[in-house]
Amino acid sequence: KEKVEITKAQRALMKVIVDAYNRHKIPQDVAKKLLQDQYSAEENFLLLTEMATSQVQVLVEFTKNIPGFLSLNHEDQIALLKGSAVEAMFLRSAQVFSQKMPNGHTEVLEERIRKSGISEEFMTPMFNFYKSIGELHMIEEEQALLTAITILTPDRPFVKDQQAVERLQEPMLEVLRKLCVLQHPQEPQYFARLLGRLTELRTLNHYHAEMLTSWRMNDHKFTPLLCEIWDVQ
Numbered sequence: 001k002e003k004v005e006i007t008k009a010q011r012a013l014m015k016v017i018v019d020a021y022n023r024h025k026i027p028q029d030v031a032k033k034l035l036q037d038q039y040s041a042e043e044n045f046l047l048l049t050e051m052a053t054s055q056v057q058v059l060v061e062f063t064k065n066i067p068g069f070l071s072l073n074h075e076d077q078i079a080l081l082k083g084s085a086v087e088a089m090f091l092r093s094a095q096v097f098s099q100k101m102p103n104g105h106t107e108v109l110e111e112r113i114r115k116s117g118i119s120e121e122f123m124t125p126m127f128n129f130y131k132s133i134g135e136l137h138m139i140e141e142e143q144a145l146l147t148a149i150t151i152l153t154p155d156r157p158f159v160k161d162q163q164a165v166e167r168l169q170e171p172m173l174e175v176l177r178k179l180c181v182l183q184h185p186q187e188p189q190y191f192a193r194l195l196g197r198l199t200e201l202r203t204l205n206h207y208h209a210e211m212l213t214s215w216r217m218n219d220h221k222f223t224p225l226l227c228e229i230w231d232v233q
């Protein structure tokens, strides 16, 4: 049986990532807001663009705290943020959806999202992802590391020095692997399941522009930041 131990350096790395993640978590209030009232497709779209805009700003701050990120080539820093922003938004949405709520609230939240204006065809893949994230019952260290690993994906479009990104992503993967073994001793496949979610995220990322433009309303307005990040308008 492999004796798994997290070294002092790995614990320090994890602390930096988790502290940055907690400092830069956008307020959970989107779930509360959605539970409070029903909104029109237009109001929901506005809420989404507001939430997503602040989440991108928060994501940039979190990313700047990833050890070594600011030493990467500047164009590559932009390429990594641009390439991971939608996935980070879905990962954060999944974590918001899966958070512990009083009985029946998750069902109401799901209903509100189903009726928010997103076109029908994307509901199944989106909620399948949310539920598969929920089933993992991730601790915050796992959530924070998974977000950092998503950002540090070497094969994003336009990344020039992929090896430099791999050198940053690998220690994160190793810490997460050890953490999974220690946290879920009965589930040797847990780490593999976690990484499998990143593959599912890429498929969601794949049709994000279509999800946005098919939002059941006309003249979708985006903030300049979202136009950059979401490749729309």
Ligand SMILES: O=C(c1ccccc1)c1ccc(-c2nc3ccccc3n2[C@H](C(=O)NC2CCCCC2)C2CCCCC2)cc1
Pocket: 026, 030, 031, 034, 044, 045, 047, 048, 051, 052, 055, 086, 089, 092, 093, 094, 096, 097, 112, 113, 116, 118, 207, 208, 209, 211, 212, 230
């Ligand atoms: O179609 C979507 C899209 C957007 C951009 C790119 C690609 C797809 C697309 C994208 C997220 C969600 C989505 N899934 C959620 C799960 C739980 C709670 C809220 C959720 N949301 C939206 C939201 O505010 N997300 C926040 C969460 C914090 C981090 C920033 C984002 C609201 C917006 C008001 C109406 C109802 C859903 C629902 C739909």
